Amino acid sequence: FYYYLFIIIFILFFILLFLFILLFIIYYTEAPLAQATAHPTQKDTRAEASEKKDPMQVTLPPKARDRTVASDGAETLSLSSQDPRTIKGKQDQKKEPTAARTEPPKPQGKAQATARTPVPKSQAEALTMPGAGSRGRTVKGVTTVVVPPRETVRATPPSTPFWNRTTERKLSLQATNFKSEPQWDFEEQYSFDTRALQSSCPDSVKVKASKSPWLQKLFLANLTLFLDSDHFNQSEWERLEHFAPPFGFMELNHSLVQKVVKHFPPVPQQQLLLAALPPGSSQCITCAVVGNGGILNNSHMGQEIDSHNYVFRLSGAITKGYEQDVGTRTSFYGFTAFSITQSLLALGGRGFRHVPLGKDVRYLHFLEGTRDYEWLEALLLNQTLVKSLLWFRRRPQEAFRESLRMDRYLLMHPDLMRYIKNRFLRSKTLDTKHWRIYRPTTGALLLLTALQLCDQVSAYGFITEGHETLWKRLHDEGIIRLYQRPVISKPKM
Template sequence: MAVFLLFSLSSFIREPKYHPSSKSAQTMRPAASFQNPTPTSEKKLEEGDFQAEPHWDFEDEYRLEVGSPRTNCPDSVKVKAAQSYWLRERFLPNLTLFLDVEHFNLSEWNRLEHFKPPFGFMGLNYSMVRGVLEKFPPVSQQQLLLAARPQTGSLQCISCAVVGNGGILKKSQMGKQIDSHDYVFRVNGALINGYEKDVGTRTSFYGFTMYSLIMSLHFLRNQGFHQMPRGKDIHYLHFLEGKRDFEFLEKMLRDQTVAKAIMEKSLRHYKYQPFSLDSYLLIHPDLLRYVKNRFLRSNILDTIYWPLYRPSNGAFLLLTAIQLCDQVSAYGFITNDFHRFADHYYDPKWKKMKFYSNHDFILEKRLWKQLHNEGIIWLYQGPKAITSHN
C-alpha cells in the first residue's frame, strides 16, 4: 500500500440530524427499534422483518475522520459545497470512505448490522467479515489523493474524470479531454479498446461489485472485456454488495489471485492474474448509505420492494470521486435527453436504455443536473455542452 506523509486518527462522530427534503422520507418510513445484537445473538435482523426500509435513530450518522488533510484548491468541490445552501447541509468532507480492520470492531458491527448491504452488514456473518478485513492492509489515509499530493503550498487542484458507460459517449471525441485529468475513474464494463477517441485510455480507479464484474465478463467477453483493467497505478474500488462479495474476497485472499472457484463455467476464458492488495480498496458502507440517504433516496424504499433498491455503481463511483477530488467531470452519465442515445457506448446495435426498479435513474439524472448547474461538477451533456467545460 502506498505510504502517505499524513496520517489521521478516526472516530465515530455523531453529526447533527439531517432531514431529507422528501416528505415521504420523513413520514412514511416506519420507526424501528431493536436491541443491538452481538455476533452470537440468536436474533438476527433480516430483510423480511420489515415491510419498508427500517428507520433507525442513527440512520443518518456516519463514521468521520479526524485530522484529514485539507485541500488548498480555491475551486475545490469541498469549498463549493460549503458555499452552497443546498449542498452544505448534505456534504461531509471528512467522511470515512474505506473499510479496513482498523475501522471495524464489535461496536461497528452492531451499528452496521442494522442496514442491508451494501449500506451495512444485515444478514452477513461477523466472522466472515472480520476474517476478510484482517487480511487487507489498513488504509493509512482516507483522503488518499490529497495525502499523495506534494505539500508545496501551491494552489494545486486535483482533477478527476468519472467515466460512465452511457451511449452519449459514442462518437463523442471526448477521449483526449478525459485523459487530460489527473485521475480517471471507470466502472463495470469499462471497454477501452476500439473506443479510445471517445472514452480515453487511462484508468486510475475502477469501481465494481462482484455481480457487475461477473456480468461484464460474461456479456462483454466477445467485445474484448476479459479482465478488470490492469496497471501498476490502478486502484480497485469494491462496492460490497453482500455475501457473494465477501465469499469472493475470501477465495481471492486464499489464492492471492482473482477467485477462480466463484466464477461461473461460462467465464472460463477469464484471465486470472495476481495483483497487490495495496491497490484494492473496500468502500465503507457508511459512504454508500450516505449516498442513498442524502442524495438518492427513492420512494421505493417506502414500499415492500425496498430491498431491491440501491443507487447504481456509476452513482456510487461519481459520489466517491466527489469526496476524493477537487474538480470532477462526469462523462457517460444520464442526461435530460437520454432517450436520444443508446444504452451503452459499446453496444454493437442501438439499444434503448432500460429502467429497472433496483435503480432510480430519473433521480440520478436530476442529481447530476443539479450538481452541474451549481458548478459542483461538470456534466458532459453532448456536443452542444462541450463549450461550457472549464
C-alpha cells in the first residue's frame, strides 16, 4: 500500500512541476506583448486627460485669466531654517569618477554628456556679448549666449555616476552628490532677449556700465528677466536642472514646475519700462528702490522717493505712519513665498496685513525653491497651502485682496538669479559643504533687478551687511545713487 502511495505522490509532484514550468514559460513569453500593447492605451489615457479642463483656470478671478506673468523674491536663510531635505546626507567623495565618463541626468529626455570640462580660455575670449555680433542658439527670439566666465572653483564631482548602466536609466542630479557648488562649462550661459529695446537715455545705467572698466565685464544688458510659458521647455529644463534653486531647477518636481509655469503667458517685452515710453522718447526712466533698513528713520526722504517714475519695495514694506521717511507710492513689490508669509505674520500688528495694492502695482516673485511653486499652485487654485509654509494657514490670494491681476504678476527667471549670484554676490559659502543653503537677500535681488529695468536708480534703506561694499562701489562710480545718512560732525570742545 505504501509503495503505491509513494508512486502516486511522486507522479503528482512531477505533474505540478511541469505545470509550474509551463506557466512560467507562458508568462515570460507574453509579457513583452502585454507591454507593447500597453503604450497605446496609456497614450489614449493621456490624450483624454489633456482634454479635461485645467482646474487652475476656473478658480482665478476673471482678470487673472487673461494673462499670467509671475515673479518672486529670495531671502538669505540660516542652516536651521533650510528645508532639511536639501542639507541632510552630505557625503564627502572618496573616489572621484573621471569627467569623461560622468554623464548628468536628463530625466525626461535624451542622453547627453554634461559633466564637461571648463571652456578653454582661448575659446572663451572668442565669444562676444549679445548685440555685438555674437552668435547663439535662438528659440522664439531668445538667444542663449555663452559669455567668458569669471574665475570659477570646480566642485568635487559626484560620488555616484549619473548613468546607471545596469538599469539603463538616468538618475536625477542631487545636491547631496556635491561637497561644494558644482561648476559646469556652461555656468555662464544665459538666455537673452534678442528683441530687447535699447534705451536712448544718454545717462542710462547701461551706458555707464559700458564705460566702466569694472562693470562692463559683469553687466549683461539684454538678459532674459522673466520666466513664462515661452521660456520653459524640455531643453531649458535639462540645462537649468544642473543648477540648484533659486539659480536653476535641480531637485524640483518637473510636473509641478510645468503645471505652474504654463499658466504664465509670454512677457511681450523684457524691457517693459522702456516699452511703456512713447516711440522715439529719450526720457530717462528713474527708479527708487526702497529697502527696509532703519537708516530711513527720520530721513524725510519720502517726497524724494515718490518723485521717481517707479518705486520698488520688498517684503514687509510698511508705509503707513512712515510716509515722510519712505514715501507712499509702490510700482513694484518684490518677495519670495517665505518672505511674504513671514512679513504678514510678523508685521501684521504693525499694519502690514496685505501686499501693496493698486492697479499699477507689479509683483516680482523671486522663485526660491519648491515652496514657491507650491505657493503658486495654491494661488492659481485659490486654495490654502497644504504642503509647505504650514504656519500660513491662509489662501495666498488673500494677501492680494481683490486687486490681483496675473498679467502683473512676474516670475523672475533662474538665469537672472544665477547671473546676480555669479557676478555680483558670490559667497564663500558656495565653496563649502553648505553651498546649497546660500540665498542672496530679497533686497539685493530687487536692487540688481532694477539695474536691468531702469535708466537711473536710487537706493534707499540699504545697509545690508556683506553687500555694503558693492552698493558703495556702484555709488562711487555713479552707477546708482545710494542714500547714506548724513554725517553729523561733533562740535569742537
